[in-house]
Ligand SMILES: NC(=O)c1ccc[n+]([C@@H]2O[C@H](COP(=O)([O-])OP(=O)(O)OC[C@H]3O[C@@H](n4cnc5c(N)ncnc54)[C@H](O)[C@@H]3O)[C@@H](O)[C@H]2O)c1
């Protein structure tokens with residue numbers, strides 16, 4: 050297929066672009082490089098530099114694209130609380146421009162990067178796709194609004210859409226990995242301690258109702274995530290919008306993650322216990338039963354592999 054990958058210069062988008070190329074697809078990346086890196090775009094993919102609003106229609110129109118994989122977004126939860134307009138405009142507004150460009154250019158399939166943040170504080174875990182969606186921040190709310198819009202384009206305009214709700218993505222694929230200028234995610238921050246870039250890692254809250262008092266999260270390897278995108282692409286059916294959670298179904302505490310990082314790196318990783326981070330639910334664990342039974346997807350790579358691959362990536366740079 051000829052594919053447009055928005056956000057293909059970012060962490061997840063660059064890994065999935067490489068997997069798509071390897072599977073024999075043609076890949077054009079559309080990215081404004083606001084948080085991505087030009088050299089992350091894999092060899093073999095063409096980069097169009099621009100925003101969705103400015104460049105999506107011009108790129109898609111008359112160019113014979115079969116589908117879009119839509120990763121481009123702003124995704125800092127804290128920033129979204131401080132600057133909600135930036136997230137409504139940058140996520141929902143930019144995505145509306147993309148969907149309209151697709152409709153006008155006659156491109157009928159989209160795979161969208163949604164998030165566990167659409168659920169907010171869960172009533173129970175593991176979280177199925179049927180759980181209530183009550184996002185606790187503008188990031189999650191803007192992503193939920195995009196899911197809703199894709200559903201409407203499917204019903205009214207015949208689009209075939211799949212929203213993949215990622216839980217906590219981690220790991221790397223060889224030379225492609227996570228290098229955000231503003232890094233909020235746990236594993237890369239712990240690994241920065243192991244490289245000596247940081248002295249210690251903050252643990253945000255040790256008084257949660259969990260076995261060791263720290264939050265539990267469901268980590269998924271970026272390569273497993275990419276494989277779900279390949280399956281989702283084939284599964285896009287005209288007029289239908291499907292939502293799938295992507296996680297492993299297992300929860301690891303912040304303390305457990307730090308311990309795995311210590312074992313993999315051989316570094317002691319000093320910890321500083323701090324207050325809770327606003328808006329963090331105690332437990333976020335996915336039920337991925339729906340995608341397992343509908344598309345036959347299952348994650349193959351465990352937490353240790355995620356940390357080891359992220360560590361190898363950091364050391365290779
Ligand atoms: N990393 C995670 O743990 C995680 C979890 C849940 C969901 N997600 C979602 O997955 C997607 C990818 O996340 P990531 O960690 O790779 O982020 P990232 O910041 O590394 O990548 C996003 C890319 O999109 C580009 N971009 C942003 N806005 C744009 C715009 N308007 N026009 C063109 N390009 C634009 C950026 O330059 C960047 O290259 C995002 O949609 C994010 O919300 C990520």
Ligand SMILES: O=c1ccn([C@@H]2O[C@H](COP(=O)(O)OP(=O)(O)O[C@H]3O[C@H](CO)[C@H](O)[C@H](O)[C@H]3O)[C@@H](O)[C@H]2O)c(=O)[nH]1
Nearest residue numbers: 164165166217233234235238251252253264266303326329
């Ligand atoms: O330096 C740190 C960083 C994180 N944490 C803790 O580690 C856990 C994981 O935090 P991350 O920031 O790595 O991930 P989140 O669970 O906050 O975020 C993930 O889920 C969100 C939805 O809730 C978004 O989708 C986001 O993109 C995705 O990475 C949380 O309990 C957090 O409080 C720390 O203790 N110290």
